[in-house]
Amino acid sequence: MKAQAPPEPTTADGDIRKVGVExxxxxxxxxxxxxxxxxxxxGRIEVQSAHRMKVSDTQxxxxxxxxxxxxxxxxxxxxxxxxxxxxxxxxxxxxxxxxRELLGDMVxxxxxxxxxxxxxxxxxxxxxxALFDGLREHGAKGTEASLMYGFGLHLNxxxxxxxxxxxLRYLRAYLLSADWLREQIRVDITREVLPHANPFHKRYCLKxxxxxxxxxxxxxxxxxxxxxxxxxxxxxxxxxxxxxRPDHPHELFRKELVQPRPxxxxxxxxxxxxxADWGAVTEWNRWLEVERLACAPETLHERMAxxxxxxLDSSLWQKIxxxxxxxxxxx
Numbered sequence: 001m002k003a004q005a006p007p008e009p010t011t012a013d014g015d016i017r018k019v020g021v022e023x024x025x026x027x028x029x030x031x032x033x034x035x036x037x038x039x040x041x042x043g044r045i046e047v048q049s050a051h052r053m054k055v056s057d058t059q060x061x062x063x064x065x066x067x068x069x070x071x072x073x074x075x076x077x078x079x080x081x082x083x084x085x086x087x088x089x090x091x092x093x094x095x096x097x098x099x100r101e102l103l104g105d106m107v108x109x110x111x112x113x114x115x116x117x118x119x120x121x122x123x124x125x126x127x128x129x130a131l132f133d134g135l136r137e138h139g140a141k142g143t144e145a146s147l148m149y150g151f152g153l154h155l156n157x158x159x160x161x162x163x164x165x166x167x168l169r170y171l172r173a174y175l176l177s178a179d180w181l182r183e184q185i186r187v188d189i190t191r192e193v194l195p196h197a198n199p200f201h202k203r204y205c206l207k208x209x210x211x212x213x214x215x216x217x218x219x220x221x222x223x224x225x226x227x228x229x230x231x232x233x234x235x236x237x238x239x240x241x242x243x244x245r246p247d248h249p250h251e252l253f254r255k256e257l258v259q260p261r262p263x264x265x266x267x268x269x270x271x272x273x274x275x276a277d278w279g280a281v282t283e284w285n286r287w288l289e290v291e292r293l294a295c296a297p298e299t300l301h302e303r304m305a306x307x308x309x310x311x312l313d314s315s316l317w318q319k320i321x322x323x324x325x326x327x328x329x330x331x
Contacts (some may be wrong), residue, residue, distance in 0.1 A: 061118030
C-alpha cells in the first residue's frame with residue numbers, strides 16, 4: 001500500500017513533513033524485537049537495561065524498544081549517572097535494578113512491548129511497513145488477540161505550520177472527523193473501556209466551532225487545558241503545546257511522559273497485526289481525511305455550523321424540558 005500525499009506535504013521551511021509511529025504488541029520481548037528491527041533497517045543494538053533497548057543509526061534515526069511500564073525499568077539515566085554515595089547506596093541501586101528486572105520478566109506478555117520509531121518522511125512510510133510484516137512473521141500479537149490487550153498504534157504527524165490559526169483549523173477538522181475515524185477503525189472494546197484515547201467533550205467542540213473564536217497560541221493552550229486536563233485524549237495536544245511553550249506552568253507539562261515535539265499525538269488506532277495488509281500507511285491514509293478537511297475552508301466552516309446548529313438546539317431543548325419538568329412539580 002502506498003502512502004497518500006497530504007494536501008500540505010512540507011513544513012513552513014520547505015522540508016518534507018515527517019511522521020512518528022509508535023506500536024504496542026505482545027508475544028515478542030524487547031531483545032527479540034530489537035534483533036528483528038536491526039535485521040530490517042540495520043543499525044546497532046544498544047542494551048540500556050534488561051527490558052529497554054535501542055537500535056541506533058538506522059536510515060531514519062533511532063528505534064526505541066521497551067516493555068511499556070515505568071515500573072520495570074531502572075532509575076532514570078540522570079540518576080544512574082550519579083556517583084553512588086556509599087556502599088549502602090550501591091546496594092540499594094543494585095536491589096532496585098534486580099527487582100525491576102524480575103518484575104519485567106514476570107509481566108512480559110501481559111505488559112506490551114512498544115516500539116517508538118524515529119520520525120519518517122511521510123513518503124517513506126511504505127518502507128516502514130516492513131516493520132509490521134516483520135512483527136507478524138515473528139509472532140507478535142495485536143489488539144484483537146485477547147480481551148486483555150488494549151494495544152494501540154500512535155501516529156505523530158509533524159504539522160505543516162505552527163501558527164495558531166493553522167493549528168486551530170487542523171484541530172477543528174479532527175474534532176469533526178473523530179466519529180468517522182472511530183467507525184472506520186472499529187476501535188476495540190478494551191481500548192474504549194480504558195481511558196487512554198477518550199473523545200473530546202461537546203462543550204470543548206462548541207467552543208472551538210464558534211466562528212468568532214480566533215485565539216493566539218497562549219489562549220489556545222489555556223482553553224485546551226481548561227477542558228482537557230489530561231493526556232488521555234484521542235488527539236493528545238500536550239506534546240505540541242509543550243514544544244511551543246516549554247515554560248508553561250501547568251503540571252502536565254512537567255510529566256516525563258509528555259515529550260515535547262512539533263506534532264500531533266494521534267492515539268486512536270488499534271494495533272491490527274492480525275490483518276495482513278495493515279500498517280502505518282493504513283492509518284496515515286485514514287488520518288488524511290482530517291488534513292483534507294483542514295485544507296478545505298468552506299467545507300470546514302459549513303460542517304462547524306452544522307455541528308453548532310445540531311448540538312446547540314439539543315442543549316436548548318434539554319434546558320426547556322428541565323424547566324418544564326420543574327414547573328410541573330411546582331404546579
